Amino acid sequence: QVQLVESGGGWVQPGGSLRLSCAGSGATLADFTVGWFRQGPGNEREAVACISRLEGSTWYADSVEERFTISRDNSKNLVYPQMSKMKTDDTAKYHCTTDLRDWVPCRQKDLRFWGQGAQVTVSA
Numbered sequence: 001q002v003q004l005v006e007s008g009g010g011w012v013q014p015g016g017s018l019r020l021s022c023a024g025s026g027a028t029l030a031d032f033t034v035g036w037f038r039q040g041p042g043n044e045r046e047a048v049a050c051i052s053r054l055e056g057s058t059w060y061a062d063s064v065e066e067r068f069t070i071s072r073d074n075s076k077n078l079v080y081p082q083m084s085k086m087k088t089d090d091t092a093k094y095h096c097t098t099d100l101r102d103w104v105p106c107r108q109k110d111l112r113f114w115g116q117g118a119q120v121t122v123s124a
Helices: none
Strands: 003-007 010-012 021-025 034-039 046-051 058-060 068-073 078-083 092-098 118-122
Touching: 003 092, 021 034, 034 068, 034 078, 046 068, 046 078, 058 068
Parallel strands: 010 118
Antiparallel strands: 003 021, 021 078, 034 046, 034 092, 046 058, 068 078, 092 118
């Protein structure tokens, strides 16, 4: 059974940085596409970033392009979003997700396995 557990959430000031982690069990995350989605107050869940196995290609939402970086630590079976230049609009619960395929579109309907999420709050 695949389980994903997010950690590293918390509070950060606007302009600050934060790194979340997604730990996988029951699957080797390096072999699959892994994504990060978020759901802010009153908003629908939206895709933030995905990284595929195929050449490690990445995709980012326009709202986080050049501020967030998704990466892997295969030795630890972890996937990170490194978040910088954070804005109050980044306040959300961040979820890690995968579908156990080496490439899938970064779309919620194509991703079956989800973590419980980590809360990130950006405020002064």
